[in-house]
Amino acid sequence: MSDTPLLKIEHLTKSYRDSSSGIEVLRDLELSVEANEFLCILGPSGCGKSTLLRCIAGFEEYEGSVKVNGREEREPGTDRFMVFQDFNQLFPWKTVLKNVTYPLSINRKGDKDEIRRLALEALEKVGLGNFANQYPHQLSGGMKQRVAIAKALALGSPIILMDEPFAALDAMTRSGLQKEVLRISESEKSTIIFITHNIQEAVILGTRILVLGQHGQILFDRKNEMERPVTPASPGYGELWEQLHQALYEGRLSSEL
Amino acid sequence: MKKKESHLRSILIRVVYVLCLMAIWEYVARSGMLGPRSALIFPSLEQIAAAFVKNFVRGYAGTSLWIYIINSMKLLLTGLAIGIILAFIFSGISMVSYTFRKIFDFTVSICDLLPGIALLPVVIIIFGVRREVIVFLVVHAVLWPMSRNMLDGFSSTPRIYVEAGRNMGLRGMRLILGVYIPAAASYIVSGLKSGWARAWRGLISAEMIFGIASSPGIGLFINQMRTNMNNAEMYATLLVIIIIGVIVQYGILRPIEICTVRKWGMSK
Ligand SMILES: Nc1ncnc2c1ncn2[C@@H]1O[C@H](COP(=O)(O)OP(=O)(O)OP(=O)(O)O)[C@@H](O)[C@H]1O
Numbered sequence A: 001m002s003d004t005p006l007l008k009i010e011h012l013t014k015s016y017r018d019s020s021s022g023i024e025v026l027r028d029l030e031l032s033v034e035a036n037e038f039l040c041i042l043g044p045s046g047c048g049k050s051t052l053l054r055c056i057a058g059f060e061e062y063e064g065s066v067k068v069n070g071r072e073e074r075e076p077g078t079d080r081f082m083v084f085q086d087f088n089q090l091f092p093w094k095t096v097l098k099n100v101t102y103p104l105s106i107n108r109k110g111d112k113d114e115i116r117r118l119a120l121e122a123l124e125k126v127g128l129g130n131f132a133n134q135y136p137h138q139l140s141g142g143m144k145q146r147v148a149i150a151k152a153l154a155l156g157s158p159i160i161l162m163d164e165p166f167a168a169l170d171a172m173t174r175s176g177l178q179k180e181v182l183r184i185s186e187s188e189k190s191t192i193i194f195i196t197h198n199i200q201e202a203v204i205l206g207t208r209i210l211v212l213g214q215h216g217q218i219l220f221d222r223k224n225e226m227e228r229p230v231t232p233a234s235p236g237y238g239e240l241w242e243q244l245h246q247a248l249y250e251g252r253l254s255s256e257l
Numbered sequence B: 001m002k003k004k005e006s007h008l009r010s011i012l013i014r015v016v017y018v019l020c021l022m023a024i025w026e027y028v029a030r031s032g033m034l035g036p037r038s039a040l041i042f043p044s045l046e047q048i049a050a051a052f053v054k055n056f057v058r059g060y061a062g063t064s065l066w067i068y069i070i071n072s073m074k075l076l077l078t079g080l081a082i083g084i085i086l087a088f089i090f091s092g093i094s095m096v097s098y099t100f101r102k103i104f105d106f107t108v109s110i111c112d113l114l115p116g117i118a119l120l121p122v123v124i125i126i127f128g129v130r131r132e133v134i135v136f137l138v139v140h141a142v143l144w145p146m147s148r149n150m151l152d153g154f155s156s157t158p159r160i161y162v163e164a165g166r167n168m169g170l171r172g173m174r175l176i177l178g179v180y181i182p183a184a185a186s187y188i189v190s191g192l193k194s195g196w197a198r199a200w201r202g203l204i205s206a207e208m209i210f211g212i213a214s215s216p217g218i219g220l221f222i223n224q225m226r227t228n229m230n231n232a233e234m235y236a237t238l239l240v241i242i243i244i245g246v247i248v249q250y251g252i253l254r255p256i257e258i259c260t261v262r263k264w265g266m267s268k
């Protein structure tokens, strides 16, 4: 492992200008993420998880620094690709295939045929090869989220940011997509930062799990070395679940003070 | 299946309605119930049909109605093209510059309220009696509603599209072309519709008020029919004006809508 981590966040402080109290949503946050990590972030509602991800993605202004491979990044870029929670993140005026090829052609990731091949391959990986020529409004919510993931895959973004991408889906679809993301994270060389409210989801997916408290304070940060695939029957599952639950509970208590 | 049935039915209703209107017209025309002016106000359908053909074959002053239509359309299309392009350019710049947006927004609000025909005297002073006057009025008719719709469309672009666009590396002008404009498609389509409607009306009125000999249009034609008391020809020209309106509405605007916002599931 090299000395510079893939993603290094230093002294990250963020407050929203228009918020009434002007309090710091994130205060002096420090975090390093290594390549190929699957980092799951848990935390009580309003603790600043989405804010952290949006700072990393470059959508927000902040103090401190976010470095990718040692280089400071302040603007959005394809090296940090965001999969939003909102199903409407696809462009309705483009077909599924065009939605995937578009970022590739903007960023000149090859000639036309090459881009098409990459996009179709990514769509195959998320099981939507047959829907390439449909328009987003013809897809279900879960399928749209898969297309969004395919976009990130085709681009080959080193860091994929996911903000509760499955939160609004039913349990069945959700567990199917978890399996897909897991498979992808194991076969592709990408680093995923995944926000969730669901402890089980974090334990199943994460190779490292973080619990944030008030002001983005890190309450829990541990590698998850359980053998994959993790199921509730895996040894150590109950223990980890209990610890996370405890940390979350503390986080909630502290944010209610 | 059901949809097709109701579609057929709505066509049937319209056909029957039009046939009834024609029957009433013909009855009034033949009965002479309006006294001596009856024949003037209600020429029989046969006369109108004959006039319709005559308009195209003989025309007026030795020039077929076709030529008048083509003259009008040239001015109309020039004006529409200029107006639409300007609307795109100004609304685009508005997204980049805050100051420009405030100024342009204000300008649109004022000019949108100003009937083009009221500007006619001023424009004639500036341009003289030339075809540019009509082009100017058409530009005026289309530019403001189009810009108003585009500005509204841009400002109501969902934040998620903008962020998704920035996320894939779009900035500035490319963000406007790649995200703001397509996201505002339904607004642009309604801008086109109201812009066209105003431009078409404005064109005919302007041509009626001052027909230019160098470029005689449909408005001039219908006005000449009135002064010469060729009433059947006048009605026939009205029909032509309606037919052109229908062709643009259903032959151009509707297909544009179907190929864009309908297909993308973005109808407002
Ligand atoms: N655009 C904004 N303007 C002002 N305040 C904001 C804005 N976005 C978020 N906040 C505030 O920042 C705090 C953190 O919000 P954030 O969305 O990051 O929380 P979260 O951890 O993602 O919560 P959840 O789990 O409910 O999604 C909240 O108190 C919220 O009110």
Ligand SMILES: [Mg+2]
Residues within 6 Å of the ligand: A049, A050, A051, A163
């Ligand atoms: Mg959130």
